[in-house]
Amino acid sequence: xxxxxxxxxxxxxxxxxxLLWRAPWSKAWTYLSDHDSLTALRLSLQTSLWATxxxxxxxxxLAWMLARSTFPGRSALRALCTLSMVLPPVVGGVALLxxxxxxxxxxxxxxxxxxxxxxxxxxxxxxxxxxxxxPFLVITVEAALRQLDRAPxxxxxxxxxxxxxTFRRVTxxxxxxxxxxxxxxxxxRALGEFGATITFAGSxxxxxxxxxxxxxxxRETNPEQSIILALLMIVISFAVLVSLRDRWFxxxxxxxxxx
Amino acid sequence: MSLHAAVxxxxxxxxxxxxxxxxxxxxxxxxxxxxxxxxxxxxxLAGLEPLDQGRxxxxxxxxxxxxxxxxxxxxxxxVGVVFQHYALFPNxxxxxNVAFGLRARGIPAADARRRATAWIDRVGLxxxxxxxxxxxxxxxxxxxxxxxxxxxxxxxxxxxxxLAALDAGTRATVRRDLRHHLASFDGMRVMVTHDPxxxxxxxxxxxxxxxxxxxxTGTFAEITAHPRSRYVADLVGVNLVHGDVVGGxxxxxxxxxxxxxxxxxxxxxxxLRPHSLVLVRDRPLGTSARNTWTGxxxxxDRIGDRVRVHIESELPLxxxxxxxxxxxxxxxxxxxxxxxxxxTDIEVYPA
Numbered sequence: 001x002x003x004x005x006x007x008x009x010x011x012x013x014x015x016x017x018x019l020l021w022r023a024p025w026s027k028a029w030t031y032l033s034d035h036d037s038l039t040a041l042r043l044s045l046q047t048s049l050w051a052t053x054x055x056x057x058x059x060x061x062l063a064w065m066l067a068r069s070t071f072p073g074r075s076a077l078r079a080l081c082t083l084s085m086v087l088p089p090v091v092g093g094v095a096l097l098x099x100x101x102x103x104x105x106x107x108x109x110x111x112x113x114x115x116x117x118x119x120x121x122x123x124x125x126x127x128x129x130x131x132x133x134x135p136f137l138v139i140t141v142e143a144a145l146r147q148l149d150r151a152p153x154x155x156x157x158x159x160x161x162x163x164x165x166t167f168r169r170v171t172x173x174x175x176x177x178x179x180x181x182x183x184x185x186x187x188x189r190a191l192g193e194f195g196a197t198i199t200f201a202g203s204x205x206x207x208x209x210x211x212x213x214x215x216x217x218x219r220e221t222n223p224e225q226s227i228i229l230a231l232l233m234i235v236i237s238f239a240v241l242v243s244l245r246d247r248w249f250x251x252x253x254x255x256x257x258x259x
Numbered sequence: 260m261s262l263h264a265a266v267x268x269x270x271x272x273x274x275x276x277x278x279x280x281x282x283x284x285x286x287x288x289x290x291x292x293x294x295x296x297x298x299x300x301x302x303x304l305a306g307l308e309p310l311d312q313g314r315x316x317x318x319x320x321x322x323x324x325x326x327x328x329x330x331x332x333x334x335x336x337x338v339g340v341v342f343q344h345y346a347l348f349p350n351x352x353x354x355x356n357v358a359f360g361l362r363a364r365g366i367p368a369a370d371a372r373r374r375a376t377a378w379i380d381r382v383g384l385x386x387x388x389x390x391x392x393x394x395x396x397x398x399x400x401x402x403x404x405x406x407x408x409x410x411x412x413x414x415x416x417x418x419x420x421x422l423a424a425l426d427a428g429t430r431a432t433v434r435r436d437l438r439h440h441l442a443s444f445d446g447m448r449v450m451v452t453h454d455p456x457x458x459x460x461x462x463x464x465x466x467x468x469x470x471x472x473x474x475x476t477g478t479f480a481e482i483t484a485h486p487r488s489r490y491v492a493d494l495v496g497v498n499l500v501h502g503d504v505v506g507g508x509x510x511x512x513x514x515x516x517x518x519x520x521x522x523x524x525x526x527x528x529x530x531l532r533p534h535s536l537v538l539v540r541d542r543p544l545g546t547s548a549r550n551t552w553t554g555x556x557x558x559x560d561r562i563g564d565r566v567r568v569h570i571e572s573e574l575p576l577x578x579x580x581x582x583x584x585x586x587x588x589x590x591x592x593x594x595x596x597x598x599x600x601x602x603t604d605i606e607v608y609p610a
Contacts, residue, residue: 151346152346152347152348152349154302154333154340154342155346155347155348155407156348156363157306157307157332157333157334158305158306158307158333158334158336158338158339158340158408159339159360159407159408159411160334160335160337161359161360161363162334162363165363169348169359170348173348173350174349174350
């Protein structure tokens with residue numbers, strides 16, 4: 001058992017060690033402070049935070065609907081809304097092009113009426129990231145809503161609170177650990193998004209070339225810079241995972257106390 | 260100025276059909292076994308579950324009547340509820356919990372705070388105003404829930420098993436406190452409980468609910484004096500027999516006969532008190548007792564210095580004998596036994 005576990009650990013550690021081994025540490029700061037790197041990093045942070053915000057704004061109501069209402073085809077709807085988790089991201093990007101592209105189902109009208117083209121813009125990056133990231137928030141929040149003790153919500157209603165007031169002051173605080181975990185997961189997914197973004201938004205430096213795309217492209221032209229950018233992404237992802245673990249344990253503790 | 264409720268609702272296999280009236284200042288206890296539908300009645304009164312049929316009228320205002328397409332949502336009903344496990348808001352302090360209903364109605368924070376503080380002092384939780392519910396004992400949590408429900412001046416107060424969440428050691432004290440605090444609220448109150456001790460201590464009137472129906476209503480003394488259901492008979496600890504009286508003999512649905520003294524003909528209940536039954540090993544020949552039933556001993560329960568003997572016969576009976584009598588008879592489960600009762604020891608009343 002232990003030997004197999006050791007192999008698994010090595011399997012995950014070796015690529016990281018490989019990067020650390022080959023990293024041009026003396027030139028690390030130069031590459032990091034390089035204009036192109038900073039542009040990609042800033043774009044990645046901006047778009048992924050926008051995608052997280054959109055995931056929360058639309059994902060929480062979606063999770064609420066999936067958890068609280070019963071209607072025929074709810075399972076099918078849930079599958080539809082979480083499909084992009086299992087879909088190859090490139091397929092998602094292609095599908096987005098067919099929907100929102102200049103000749104897409106919706107996109108053609110956007111173009112005709114407003115002379116607006118979504119693909120290959122920064123907004124397209126955000127849309128692609130939201131498309132793949134939101135399901136992570138939806139399933140996390142839906143699970144929390146399903147497990148929630150409904151009695152405090154009932155109590156709030158009998159005390160004269162409207163549905164919205166009840167949601168804001170009773171439901172939302174109760175699911176906040178799950179909401180935070182879901183938001184962090186969505187953000188991490190958006191930050192690492194590659195396939196859907198490059199298909200739907202392309203890779204124009206400054207507008208659509210996010211960190212993962214920059215790492216991939218730099219591999220050809222400047223492998224050393226690619227390694228440094230990759231390590232930066234690893235540091236960010238690692239920090240997210242560690243913080244998420246605490247969130248999860250924190251949520252478990254809270255459940256333990258209240259039950 | 261009263262509550263009239265006719266609650267009809269299908270709960271899976273259980274058809275709930277419960278009607279009752281609560282007059283101003285009265286506390287009605289809905290008493291019955293678990294799963295009888297009591298909590299659903301309370302939730303229907305609060306507006307948390309809609310009726311299938313029937314009608315709920317509070318102070319002359321109809322709040323639910325499916326036939327007339329009337330349904331007032333819970334936040335509009337002015338009904339306070341103390342939930343079974345109190346359902347306090349875990350992220351808010353005691354003060355914020357009690358002020359919640361006032362804030363939800365748009366009362367300014369300072370005013371809500373002042374009124375909530377008055378309620379908290381009234382239920383003796385002044386020292387805990389800034390604590391979260393997680394730091395409260397069961398009794399304190401219950402008083403917080405009560406203050407929270409009363410702070411909005413409800414027309415009707417509902418209590419769902421208010422003492423069930425407490426351990427046995429604190430129940431008596433909390434029950435006494437609750438009676439004291441409930442006495443200060445002069446509105447209508449409906450309490451659901453499965454514990455007759457709670458109903459006896461707190462309620463003016465009791466409605467016995469069994470399998471979705473009210474089987475008996477009245478004061479606690481009236482109900483226990485003349486049980487009309489197996490549930491109440493078990494509570495009081497007597498044998499209840501239902502049957503038809505013709506010429507001084509009651510015949511049960513299974514054909515068992517009970518000879519009684521002077522009772523009118525017609526459907527009746529007969530009460531056989533366990534301590535008035537005489538147990539004999541051999542069939543008695545010359546006896547003044549008019550009734551003798553023969554059966555086998557199903558089970559024995561030792562209760563203090565008495566033994567309750569459960570007998571399987573055409574008329575299932577429980578007899579209560581002293582330890583000395585039990586030792587003298589050397590009874591064992593499975594033994595054949597004769598139980599006899601004098602006609603004058605059997606209380607009979609119309610069904």
